[in-house]
Amino acid sequence: MTADEDHNIESSFKEFRFRAITDTPLSMAMKYALIHPLRSPGSPDFLFDDETVKSAIRKIQADWRCKVIDLGDEGWSPATGIGLRVAVNCPPTFSTFGIARGSKRASNRACRKYLVCPFCWTRKVVGETFARLEYDLYGTSRSQRLTPYDRGDADVDPLPLDIIEIRRTDIVGTEHTPEELTELAYKSRADFRKGFDKIRGALSLSTIEPVANTWKLTRRFLIVLHKGHGNEIPEESDFLEVRVHKEKLPLEKLAAIVGRVCAYPAGMMRGDPEMVRKILHARRGSRKNSKGNLRGTSKRLMNFYGKLRNKQDRSAQSS
């Protein structure tokens, strides 16, 4: 890219003026999923104060803009032409803001490149997971706009269910391609589920990201079980993290769980742009199934099972 083009892109950056940081349980889950891996690794706390969150959003936005430009230079086509301008101006989440006067075309269009865009990651991955779990545990969801929390009946009783988080991390050499890893993750997604009897619902989410000169493959599972399920819980090991939640979960606790399971893969932001482009390409290649009609990117990134397939109030049919 020439200096002139570079200048052009920067002049199309919209200036976001943050008004407030939102504090719904969903926003808390989004904050955890993004700020924890990108801005404060190692910190178990996600109740950041608003100023910290605002400056984190600004920094993440600046990093994302650089990443998009790098990916465009690597030939990732969504980061060229008009797509580039949409991506660099993708609106942040868990905050409200105005767009400064003088910023051209003040549309708030999201770029929807959720495999890599940190804000779209929270909209899609965190948002969808949270809504489905919330609906299963509380019998309501964001599709009704307001959570029990927002409505002021935060004492709505969640169902007494056990929730198990499992995270398996593998570091794989670059002799393997992201296509192979995508395939591996896809094929193994049912294995963990099969290890449990009578699951109520589950989420399987797999990410590939570059870390140093290797691929990091992370398979994350969230398994919802009825009380007294009697399943044996897998043991922790060097590559397996396991967390079991047995109490009735208040929404804030649910937010922390969703934020952790759906943590943004930081290597997509920090890693080598060429490796990131290869991952995006491999995942794009999975758009079609044998019938050629599957919108497979999301299918391969995350799968919902059992009750977590229910997006809206379908309790009449699904009980």
Ligand SMILES: [Zn+2]
């Ligand atoms: Zn985006």
